Amino acid sequence: MNVTLTDVRRSFGKNPAVDGVSMELGTGVFGLLGPNGAGKTSLLRMLATVLPPSSGEMSLLGRDPGASAARRDIRRRLGYLPQNLGYYPSFTVVEFVEYFALLKEMPSAAVPKAVAAAVERVDLGPKAKAKLRTLSGGMLRRVGIAQAIVNDPDLLLLDEPTAGLDPEQRVQFRALMRSLGESATVVVSTHLVEDVGAACSQVALMSAGKIAFRGTPDELTARGQGHSVGDAPLERGYSAVLSAARS
Amino acid sequence: MTALSMPLPGAVRALRLELKRNAVPYLLPLLAGVFFFDTLRTAGGYPPVWTLRASVIGNHMLFEFGAFAGGLAAWAGSREGRRKTLDLVVTTSRAAWARLSIALAGTLCWLLLAFLAGVALLYVTTAVQATWGGPPLWPVVVGAAGVTVITVIGFTCGALFPGRFTAPLVAVGTLVLYQAALHAALGIMGSSGTYALLSPASAPPNVDAGIYYRIAPDQSIVQVMFMGGIAVALFGLLGLAPDLRRLASLRGRLAGGESWLLRAVAVVLIGCGAAAAATAFSLAGTARPDAVGGWAVPALRSAASDRPLPVTQDCTSSSGFRVCVHPAFSFYLHDVAAALDPVAAEIAGLPGAPASASEVASTGQAASGISRSRPVFEFTAQNVGNMFGQFLGIPDAGAWRAGFRQGLLEAFLAGPSPDAGPGGAPLGAAQQAVENGLLAAAGSPPGDPDVKQMLNEQPGSGTSAAISAATRRFLALSAGARRAWLATHLTALRAGTITLAQIP
Numbered sequence: 246m247n248v249t250l251t252d253v254r255r256s257f258g259k260n261p262a263v264d265g266v267s268m269e270l271g272t273g274v275f276g277l278l279g280p281n282g283a284g285k286t287s288l289l290r291m292l293a294t295v296l297p298p299s300s301g302e303m304s305l306l307g308r309d310p311g312a313s314a315a316r317r318d319i320r321r322r323l324g325y326l327p328q329n330l331g332y333y334p335s336f337t338v339v340e341f342v343e344y345f346a347l348l349k350e351m352p353s354a355a356v357p358k359a360v361a362a363a364v365e366r367v368d369l370g371p372k373a374k375a376k377l378r379t380l381s382g383g384m385l386r387r388v389g390i391a392q393a394i395v396n397d398p399d400l401l402l403l404d405e406p407t408a409g410l411d412p413e414q415r416v417q418f419r420a421l422m423r424s425l426g427e428s429a430t431v432v433v434s435t436h437l438v439e440d441v442g443a444a445c446s447q448v449a450l451m452s453a454g455k456i457a458f459r460g461t462p463d464e465l466t467a468r469g470q471g472h473s474v475g476d477a478p479l480e481r482g483y484s485a486v487l488s489a490a491r492s
Numbered sequence: 493m494t495a496l497s498m499p500l501p502g503a504v505r506a507l508r509l510e511l512k513r514n515a516v517p518y519l520l521p522l523l524a525g526v527f528f529f530d531t532l533r534t535a536g537g538y539p540p541v542w543t544l545r546a547s548v549i550g551n552h553m554l555f556e557f558g559a560f561a562g563g564l565a566a567w568a569g570s571r572e573g574r575r576k577t578l579d580l581v582v583t584t585s586r587a588a589w590a591r592l593s594i595a596l597a598g599t600l601c602w603l604l605l606a607f608l609a610g611v612a613l614l615y616v617t618t619a620v621q622a623t624w625g626g627p628p629l630w631p632v633v634v635g636a637a638g639v640t641v642i643t644v645i646g647f648t649c650g651a652l653f654p655g656r657f658t659a660p661l662v663a664v665g666t667l668v669l670y671q672a673a674l675h676a677a678l679g680i681m682g683s684s685g686t687y688a689l690l691s692p693a694s695a696p697p698n699v700d701a702g703i704y705y706r707i708a709p710d711q712s713i714v715q716v717m718f719m720g721g722i723a724v725a726l727f728g729l730l731g732l733a734p735d736l737r738r739l740a741s742l743r744g745r746l747a748g749g750e751s752w753l754l755r756a757v758a759v760v761l762i763g764c765g766a767a768a769a770a771t772a773f774s775l776a777g778t779a780r781p782d783a784v785g786g787w788a789v790p791a792l793r794s795a796a797s798d799r800p801l802p803v804t805q806d807c808t809s810s811s812g813f814r815v816c817v818h819p820a821f822s823f824y825l826h827d828v829a830a831a832l833d834p835v836a837a838e839i840a841g842l843p844g845a846p847a848s849a850s851e852v853a854s855t856g857q858a859a860s861g862i863s864r865s866r867p868v869f870e871f872t873a874q875n876v877g878n879m880f881g882q883f884l885g886i887p888d889a890g891a892w893r894a895g896f897r898q899g900l901l902e903a904f905l906a907g908p909s910p911d912a913g914p915g916g917a918p919l920g921a922a923q924q925a926v927e928n929g930l931l932a933a934a935g936s937p938p939g940d941p942d943v944k945q946m947l948n949e950q951p952g953s954g955t956s957a958a959i960s961a962a963t964r965r966f967l968a969l970s971a972g973a974r975r976a977w978l979a980t981h982l983t984a985l986r987a988g989t990i991t992l993a994q995i996p
Contacts, residue, residue, distance in 0.1 A: 313751040320585035331576035347506045348584035
């Protein structure tokens with residue numbers, strides 16, 4: 246298992262953001278759904294080793310992220326796209342991705358090829374030399390994805406990766422996620438249930454810091470049988486689970 | 493695989509990126525403009541003497557570079573906070589200290605490169621004009637240490653307090669800090685004691701500093717040790733930046749900082765840097781004025797610094813009156829000769845009249861005088877500074893010439909002094925009238941405003957009209973009559989027993 250969480254909790258002051266989450270994740274694309282404030286981003290930040298858990302046990306890629314040496318090893322094999330991508334406007338696309346490849350301590354000789362491949366995978370080849378300040382929001386999102394996948398990570402964490410992408414790009418990105426999920430654990434936090442349906446093999450729905458549902462997209466769809474809220478079957482499942490969790 | 497085709501190490505590649513995308517190059521034209529209009533023009537107004545020209549590095553260049561360096565470094569240091577990339581970069585495996593160090597190095601490289609380019613330009617222009625000596629290196633080392641410490645301070649401020657206003661605040665703070673240091677240095681031995689020696693900014697040195705005696709590196713060593721210590725300590729503090737951020741984070745503790753080994757290295761660096769700075773501080777407190785116009789730190793003093801430098805003067809005696817100056821000042825030898833020759837001719841052969849003029853070290857000497865041991869009019873290189881307007885503000889060749897001649901005549905009329913000085917007491921009224929007459933007779937143009945002023949009025953004297961009248965009477969004599977009268981009455985004139993009425 247690449248990710249093992251046991252009763253993981255995280256609080257900010259007196260507010261619990263993640264409240265006793267336990268799960269195990271192997272390779273594949275794992276969708277994390279939930280309303281605003283459900284704790285998705287906090288959970289993802291913990292998986293990305295940005296935040297330590299307040300309590301509980303975590304194992305990432307078979308290592309304990311609490312230990313400095315292990316954390317460093319995990320981070321070498323980690324890809325992370327935060328919800329709000331910060332970037333350096335004066336860098337070009339290639340430079341930005343190369344910068345993160347170097348920060349991830351990739352072998353220097355492998356960096357140029359890996360950078361070129363990552364930029365191509367997000368379809369930014371023609372914009373490779375463009376400065377980030379000149380790119381649209383959707384393109385910047387793709388740059389963020391490129392830096393996340395440049396080291397061919399074993400654990401890829403994507404927070405709202407398709408936000409700002411046009412429909413064509415979104416379709417391409419789903420294909421990319423499926424491809425990455427063949428050899429790595431990909432955790433995708435999103436509001437867009439159609440992304441989950443199209444790309445994820447597993448899905449979890451969070452509500453108030455807890456996992457309210459865990460299963461396949463089809464199982465989530467099945468939960469929506471007879472539920473009227475939602476346009477698509479998966480949305481109805483999502484809505485039904487949330488309603489049940491809140492009640 | 494050849495050495496050329498080997499890939500660069502990751503840190504070097506990252507540094508290359510930082511250099512390529514640094515903000516410093518964008519402001520280089522502005523910095524170059526400020527450097528040209530302040531530093532280079534100020535240096536150009538100084539005599540072409542290495543030590544004097546090099547003093548602008550601490551007094552002007554560092555002021556300009558300091559503000560830019562502090563602001564730009566703070567801008568670079570605050571980048572992760574400003575651009576909100578912290579969440580992204582903390583998930584990378586390279587240590588935060590290494591990441592910050594690479595960004596700091598990128599900024600520092602540019603700033604030091606710009607600083608050294610400025611120094612090179614300053615030194616090349618000086619080399620073209622200077623007639624003796626070579627470029628002093630200690631001011632460059634002190635300046636580079638200054639740029640480094642300001643850069644590290646700015647970067648650390650930016651890293652620890654990221655925000656859009658950090659950079660301008662640091663730039664303004666640097667200017668204020670510099671002015672405070674300069675103020676303390678100018679008032680040294682006042683309220684600040686000798687600790688103000690730690691400031692790289694100070695008053696310009698004597699014009700002949702480093703000419704007759706070496707400039708001891710004591711003060712420079714203390715300054716480099718102080719600034720270097722602060723830089724090292726702050727660099728160590730950067731190593732603890734993740735932990736400090738974690739403590740200060742309002743959104744919750746960020747996951748683990750550096751490893752214990754890195755933290756230990758950071759703490760050791762902070763300790764070593766603080767110790768070096770504290771040592772320098774205490775050393776500065778022991779400084780005492782030395783014999784050659786500088787400062788001696790006893791623990792660092794080398795006896796070699798107090799020995800005069802061997803020198804063979806450059807001389808000219810085209811009109812019979814031999815004038816000698818240090819080769820560093822040979823560029824104004826003929827100006828000195830041209831100024832002194834007419835006056836020397838007026839008094840040549842009279843008792844106590846100097847047969848030659850020679851420049852001496854200004855240390856412990858008055859501006860000019862006639863030595864009791866030999867009939868030589870001795871003057872110091874302060875005259876060079878006066879010639880360039882260093883102390884008068886504006887170069888004024890007429891005033892300089894008149895002042896120089898006046899110095900010779902006053903020394904002659906006051907008589908030889910054991911201190912080779914002008915005698916301390918001002919000339920009496922009769923001596924003044926004779927001096928004015930001789931000055932006017934020395935070939936100065938009748939319309940020379942300086943001479944006219946002396947003929948018509950003597951400030952602060954109630955007998956100015958009487959002096960002017962005596963001057964005119966004395967000037968009306970033939971050269972032979974003046975000389976004969978002086979030969980007869982010189983002893984009494986020097987003794988002050990001649991009255992204005994007795995002047996023919």
